[in-house]
Amino acid sequence: MxxxxxxxxxxxxxxxxxxxxxxxxxxxxxxxxxxxxxxxxxxxxxxxxxxxxxxxxxxxxxxxxxxxxxxxxxxxxxxxxxxxxxxxxxxxxxxxxxxxxxxxxxxxxxxxxxxxxxxxxxxxxxxxxxxxxxxxxxxxxxxxxxxxxxxxxxxxxxxxxxxxxxxxxxxxRPSYRGFLTNYFESLSADTLCEDCRRRMATNPLRVLDCKVPGCREATQGAPSVQDHxxxxxxxxxxxxxxxxxxxxxxxxxxxxxxxxxxxxxxxxxxxxxxxxxxxxxxxxxxxxxxxxxxxxxxxxxxxxxxxxxxxxxxLLPEQPAPAPDFHIAVLDPSGLSAALLMARRLRARGLSGQTAFEAGSMKSQLRAANRVGARLCLILGGDEISSGTVVVKNLATGEQTTVSQDSVENAILP
Missing domain, CATH: 3.30.930.10 (Bira Bifunctional Protein; Domain 2)
Incomplete structure (x- = not known):
């Protein structure tokens, strides 16, 4: 197909x-x-x-x-x-x-x-x-x-x-159009392009705007509107x-x-x-x-x-999308629902970011966070899910700390 x-x-x-x-x-x-x-x-x-x-x-x-x-x-x-x-x-x-x-x-x-x-x-x-x-x-x-x-x-x-x-x-303008028309009619029949010959009858000013080199050269001596x-x-x-x-x-x-x-x-x-x-x-x-x-x-x-x-x-450089504040890494499938709700609360506080829709390894999740340029990676593994906590990892410095899931927004607001 x-x-x-x-x-x-x-x-x-x-x-x-x-x-x-x-x-x-x-x-x-x-x-x-x-x-x-x-x-x-x-x-x-x-x-x-x-x-x-x-x-x-x-x-x-x-x-x-x-x-x-x-x-x-x-x-x-x-x-x-x-x-x-x-x-x-x-x-x-x-x-x-x-x-x-x-x-x-x-x-x-x-x-x-x-x-x-x-x-x-x-x-x-x-x-x-x-x-x-x-x-x-x-x-x-x-x-x-x-x-x-x-x-x-x-x-x-x-x-x-x-x-x-x-x-x-x-x-x-009517007087100027008359001067222009007389000037164009004084040129040789094949001097102007087909479009300009048509424009002479409909709007002779448009002949001055022609981009064909031959027409521009032929009309160099045309009367100036400012003189009329x-x-x-x-x-x-x-x-x-x-x-x-x-x-x-x-x-x-x-x-x-x-x-x-x-x-x-x-x-x-x-x-x-x-x-x-x-x-x-x-x-x-x-x-x-x-x-x-x-x-x-x-x-x-x-x-x-x-x-x-x-x-x-x-003329402009590329305008890349702003880097997100967070990426929520889910290491255990049981944390997917908590991650979805956590991301919603963070966005409601004005933060931007994304959450994993499937559980994966720490390596793959960190790779996803780095790929989008996130400032922080919030890690939900089995231990965090059972204790109601989340690991907050600063991807620029490598520093990380563990905070409560219920107060994570307060811990990461800039």
């Missing part, structure tokens, strides 16, 4: 690797809560229309990468390829918006995209997302970037580069840069940074690592004013970011 294997692009995360994700999530809770963000959990399955309207019908994500299927009623459902659209849907559906209020959320969990699996990029991947609704101030953009820096620093990452840009707004911003967008971007500089956060302005989703406008940013090869972006985001209205809500501004947990995990 052939064994069933996991699907390509999906991963099993055992304790040491899973510990990295737990660490990333717990650190996110600690850092983001200090900025007033609360946790939100949204479904992993949504109606396909949400992503088609929110992300953009002509994006690669919607056009090529989504896991979409019909349910038994014939409705089109999709495993979420990103989190922002679902958070916006929840925000709108809940009706929690209050004029003048600012609403801050963070979330994390699995996302799904059908693309070629590679280092740091899987078909089921995990993201940490932050979304802030209700403030159009550029100082909000700056604080979100500073919070992202604080988070990445808290998880111990240092060799990172922050890149920022502005994509303009609905007032100035309206006064308001230019002023907002100046405020963001000045606030980051005053806070001591080093950054570079990257005029080619356009992100991959249609809902971005205004400030955009990415964080790049020099330690994980070509897939170097570990976080990115920006402002998405207009998205809430597009998805049926009020005209509420928004800004946020996502961190790819797989890529962050590549």
């Amino acid at each position: 052939s064994k069933i294997q996991k699907i390509k692009g999906f991963a099993d995360l055992f304790t040491a690797e899973a510990g990295k994700y737990t660490f990333l999530e717990n650190t996110a809770r600690a850092v983001f809560s200090r900025y007033g963000y609360g946790e939100l959990r949204t479904p992993v399955v949504e109606f396909t229309e949400l992503f088609a309207k929110g992300i953009g019908q002509d994006t690669d994500v919607v056009g090529k990468e989504m896991y979409t299927f019909a349910d038994r009623k014939g409705r089109s459902l999709t495993l979420r390829p990103e989190a922002t659209a679902g958070v916006v849907r929840a925000f709108v559906e809940s009706g929690t918006y209050q004029p003048g209020g600012v609403h801050k959320y963070f979330t994390f969990g699995p996302m799904f995209r059908y693309e070629r699996p590679q280092k740091g990029r899987m078909r089921q991947f995990h993201q940490i997302n932050v979304e802030c609704f209700g403030s159009a101030s550029p100082y909000t953009d700056a604080e979100v970037l500073l919070m992202l820096h604080d988070y990445l620093s808290a998880v111990g990452l240092t060799r990172l580069s922050f890149e920022i840009n502005t994509l303009g707004c609905p007032e100035c 911003c309206c006064p308001t967008c230019r002023e907002n971007f100046d405020v963001v840069r000045e606030a980051l500089s005053a806070s001591g956060l080093a950054f570079t302005v990257n005029p080619r940074l356009v992100r991959g989703l249609d809902y971005y406008q205004g400030t955009t940013f990415e964080v790049v690592s020099g330690d994980i090869g070509s897939q170097s972006s570990v976080a990115g985001g920006g402002r998405y004013d207009g998205l809430v209205k597009t998805l049926g809500g009020p005209d509420v501004p928004g800004v946020g970011f996502a961190c790819g947990m797989e890529r962050l995990a590549l």
Whole structure:
């Protein structure tokens, strides 16, 4: 009988690797809560229309990468390829918006995209997302970037580069799109890849984000969005840069940074690592004013970011499980019940550990205790069982003492 294997692009995360994700999530809770963000959990399955309207019908994500299927009623459902659209849907559906209020959320969990699996990029991947609704101030953009820096620093990452840009707004972007389109049309017909020729008609800004070397070389002379911003967008971007500089956060302005989703406008940013090869972006985001209205809500501004947990995990050392406090070694079968009850009492006092489920030799039991790295081995042999005692052996020093089973927790509490 052939064994069933996991699907390509999906991963099993055992304790040491899973510990990295737990660490990333717990650190996110600690850092983001200090900025007033609360946790939100949204479904992993949504109606396909949400992503088609929110992300953009002509994006690669919607056009090529989504896991979409019909349910038994014939409705089109999709495993979420990103989190922002679902958070916006929840925000709108809940009706929690209050004029003048600012609403801050963070979330994390699995996302799904059908693309070629590679280092740091899987078909089921995990993201940490932050979304802030209700403030159009550029100082909000700056604080979100500073919070992202604080988070990445808290998880111990240092060799990172922050890149920022502005994509303009609905007032100035149409003019810039026209300049871009004229520039691209002036190039030779075979200069750009097939995807970029399609993007010229749907969203010419996305041509600037193409990773094909020939396209990047051909578009080096493309007009810069910053040269075509309206006064308001230019002023907002100046405020963001000045606030980051005053806070001591080093950054570079990257005029080619356009992100991959249609809902971005205004400030955009990415964080790049020099330690994980070509897939170097570990976080990115920006402002998405207009998205809430597009998805049926009020005209509420928004800004946020996502961190790819797989890529962050590549930069972290293993997070081994904490060593247990005790291992109960049972040398005689008549002690198995007492060991089970003793372990329960010890755990109730906040200690961690395990007990043998079968009696064994002293050698095998000590080997089991050392294998899990226990601090103490509690030994129940025939003599201890008959006298109601237990031998407490310190595995680091070899010292041991005999105490009553009824008071063993008091004897071993650190």
